[in-house]
Amino acid sequence: MAGRYKQFLRLLESWPLDSSKKGRDLGHHIRQKVVEAFPSGETSKVNVEECEKVYNSLKRLADNYYGDKFKRRYTSSATGLTREECTESKTSVLHVPVMASHVLEYLRPQPGQIFIDMTFGAGGLSKFILDESQNTRIIALDRDPLANSLSNELSEQYPGRVIPLLGKFSELPELLKSHNISRDSIDGIVFDLGCSSMQLDRAERGFSISKDGPLDMRMDGDRFPHQPTAADVLAHIDEHDLFKLLRIYGEEKNAKKISRAVIETRYTFRKLTRTHELKDLVASACDNQMRLDKLQRISHSATKTFQALRIFVNNELNELNYGMILAHRYLKVGGKVITLTFHSLEDRIVKRHLVGNVIENAINPLPLKYSNHSLLYDKSFVDNIIDSKWKMINKHVLMPDADEIEANPRSRSAKFRAAIKCLNIE
Numbered sequence: 001m002a003g004r005y006k007q008f009l010r011l012l013e014s015w016p017l018d019s020s021k022k023g024r025d026l027g028h029h030i031r032q033k034v035v036e037a038f039p040s041g042e043t044s045k046v047n048v049e050e051c052e053k054v055y056n057s058l059k060r061l062a063d064n065y066y067g068d069k070f071k072r073r074y075t076s077s078a079t080g081l082t083r084e085e086c087t088e089s090k091t092s093v094l095h096v097p098v099m100a101s102h103v104l105e106y107l108r109p110q111p112g113q114i115f116i117d118m119t120f121g122a123g124g125l126s127k128f129i130l131d132e133s134q135n136t137r138i139i140a141l142d143r144d145p146l147a148n149s150l151s152n153e154l155s156e157q158y159p160g161r162v163i164p165l166l167g168k169f170s171e172l173p174e175l176l177k178s179h180n181i182s183r184d185s186i187d188g189i190v191f192d193l194g195c196s197s198m199q200l201d202r203a204e205r206g207f208s209i210s211k212d213g214p215l216d217m218r219m220d221g222d223r224f225p226h227q228p229t230a231a232d233v234l235a236h237i238d239e240h241d242l243f244k245l246l247r248i249y250g251e252e253k254n255a256k257k258i259s260r261a262v263i264e265t266r267y268t269f270r271k272l273t274r275t276h277e278l279k280d281l282v283a284s285a286c287d288n289q290m291r292l293d294k295l296q297r298i299s300h301s302a303t304k305t306f307q308a309l310r311i312f313v314n315n316e317l318n319e320l321n322y323g324m325i326l327a328h329r330y331l332k333v334g335g336k337v338i339t340l341t342f343h344s345l346e347d348r349i350v351k352r353h354l355v356g357n358v359i360e361n362a363i364n365p366l367p368l369k370y371s372n373h374s375l376l377y378d379k380s381f382v383d384n385i386i387d388s389k390w391k392m393i394n395k396h397v398l399m400p401d402a403d404e405i406e407a408n409p410r411s412r413s414a415k416f417r418a419a420i421k422c423l424n425i426e
């Protein structure tokens with residue numbers, strides 16, 4: 001073993017001790033291992049195969065084999081990559097669908113059935129449905145032109161099985177008409193609401209707090225050139241309306257302070273045009289308060305402001321209300337609707353449709369428990385409220401389990417509901 005022992009000693013020569021790295025010097029650690037492996041020096045008996053493996057591995061480290069192979073581009077970060085490059089590699093999957101196994105379990109796609117994915121995004125859920133059963137077809141709707149280009153790609157991968165549609169829920173009737181798809185003809189409809197990771201990850205879309213970009217937030221991109229952006233809203237809204245917008249759509253407890261700060265900024269110096277300008281302004285208006293999200297992680301004080309503006313710019317709640325009406329209109333009796341909502345405003349709208357708390361096509365703003373029971377209503381009015389057009393499949397909302405939340409933190413606030421269309425009235 002003398003030769004092998006000398007080889008190790010030569011290797012250690014190229015690996016000087018570094019006394020500045022107290023307790024974490026690799027050279028020191030390796031010397032200790034060599035002493036343990038060769039307790040009687042060159043006369044020690046060792047496992048030759050194991051020795052060979054360890055020697056080769058140490059030699060590669062000593063020769064900077066890995067350093068040459070994977071060049072560090074930036075010495076300032078632990079990985080040698082920029083922050084953006086690190087997040088890019090994590091998000092090479094464009095969007096991870098939430099609670100996908102529940103969607104399939106409740107939807108149970110059967111051969112020949114046709115579904116509408118109302119929020120196609122990157123198509124994750126649509127792909128699951130297409131792969132679950134042969135000959136299923138998907139109508140892939142999204143208002144975002146980027147998502148629409150992906151649904152066009154998917155239609156090439158699954159010939160004859162995907163109908164890509166660019167539009168909002170409110171544009172659906174016209175779009176379906178152009179494909180001769182009539183009412184009461186669809187087997188299942190899925191809503192996976194909110195923003196896609198593709199929208200959040202692109203700074204230029206203006207949805208993200210963490211990435212600086214123009215304050216845009218239009219899910220439709222440039223489809224409607226006159227649609228106001230978030231920057232336009234902040235430039236023109238008055239203080240009281242901004243306060244209401246933040247309070248109602250963002251459930252923001254500091255709505256008053258934030259709206260004051262926005263108006264003062266506007267009068268004193270300039271228009272807010274960048275996401276980071278708004279983020280910093282909100283943080284300073286809220287005295288840089290620390291907030292925790294549902295996973296007890298620190299969340300930025302501007303999160304709710306961003307949510308409120310996004311909902312307003314995209315008219316999301318009216319769209320959802322109409323989307324639920326359309327879901328009932330286009331499903332067959334026995335067809336299923338599945339909804340994934342991400343905040344209480346969305347979930348409230350869905351729930352009130354499913355339990356029948358809807359009056360003249362708008363959700364009743366009052367929960368049923370606050371209804372005045374001493375008032376007398378005529379029968380048709382009462383029937384209209386209590387005759388639900390849906391039967392809930394799961395009585396209570398379902399939420400993702402801890403493993404899914406750990407793997408995909410975006411799922412943490414998801415609420416899953418599923419219902420069957422049971423009456424064919426409007």
Ligand SMILES: C[S@@+](CC[C@H](N)C(=O)[O-])C[C@H]1O[C@@H](n2cnc3c(N)ncnc32)[C@H](O)[C@@H]1O
Binds near residue numbers: 096169170320
């Ligand atoms: C959470 S993502 C959907 C992700 C998708 N399920 C997946 O697996 O990739 C939500 C998508 O819904 C779209 N969307 C939101 N509101 C919409 C509306 N009113 N009409 C059409 N699409 C809408 C957004 O543009 C976004 O792409």
